[in-house]
Amino acid sequence: MAINVYFAAAAALWPEYRAALQTACAAKGLDVALSDAAPDPAAVDYMVYAPNSEVSDFTPFTRCKAVLSLWAGVERIAPNPTLTQPLCRMVDSGLTEGMVEWVTGHVLRHHLGMDAHILGQDGVWRGEIKPPLARDRRVSILGLGELGTACANALAALNFPVTGWSRTAKQIEGITCLSGDVGLTEALSRADILVTLLPRTAATENLMNAERFALMPMGSFLINPGRGPLIDDDALVAALEEGRIVHATLDVFRVEPLPPDHPFWAHPGVTVTPHVAADTRASTAAEVVAENIRRGEAGEPLLYLVDRKLGY
Known part of the structure; x- marks a missing residue:
């Protein structure tokens, strides 16, 4: 059965990330169903997330095993009281x-x-x-x-x-x-x-x-x-x-x-300078996302798990 992955980020990023995520997940041997359309929240296994998406209430995503941020900073995500799922920040080699x-x-x-x-x-x-x-x-x-x-x-x-x-x-x-x-x-x-x-x-x-x-x-x-x-x-x-x-x-x-x-x-x-010091690259970020999905499915510790008390 495919793993349902919901891409909840800016729409303009979807074409590039769709291809990168498909490649990275396939390399990990993961059978995933990727979507950027509003899904049945109860069917989502993992959410690839950025605060510029339309999702602000995480309550309906009852099956979601982790929210995988595309941003290194999580100060706009971590304080959300509806976010009870594990949250992982983005640390990727390109950034x-x-x-x-x-x-x-x-x-x-x-x-x-x-x-x-x-x-x-x-x-x-x-x-x-x-x-x-x-x-x-x-x-x-x-x-x-x-x-x-x-x-x-x-x-x-x-x-x-x-x-x-x-x-x-x-x-x-x-x-x-x-x-x-x-x-x-x-x-x-x-x-x-x-x-x-x-x-x-x-x-x-x-x-x-x-x-x-x-x-x-x-x-x-x-x-x-x-x-x-x-x-x-x-x-x-x-x-x-x-x-x-x-x-x-x-x-x-x-x-x-x-x-x-x-x-x-x-x-x-x-x-x-206009916030250009480091940017998340789809190719390398997708590898981090895919590895965390693999870990989540294998019951292994997630990478870059956010400590909610510390805020990072």
């Missing part, structure tokens, strides 16, 4: 690779001072702009999940001294790992370049406020591809005006698209 490339690119951009030469094509020979070696530029990463760890390892391989901070203690070879309030203070104090890759939770809302920006070295850089609400926008603008932060490269915001009248657009010390 991780994309994030590593984006973060590494912008760290190197600020480390090397590329903007001065790329934007300064005005006949002025700026030979005085000589960056230190990577080993002399300290990078701190807030968040040591799958994405933060991958970025930390990539930057350490380039010889940057990398400090990582997480809510709970972790150990990663070659990375200075800190945790707790004292650890956060230390991570910020040594952040010549700060990368924020934490999930959005009640504990991380406005984590980077005026008090914490003040802990960073004067003339440092901020890179945020994590979540917009991690940053107190007004506090960041003040830190930029003070020179505490020389430049902030931001990929995520409280409101997206970022409103045209937001001060970030006009600020010379801010680069706005």
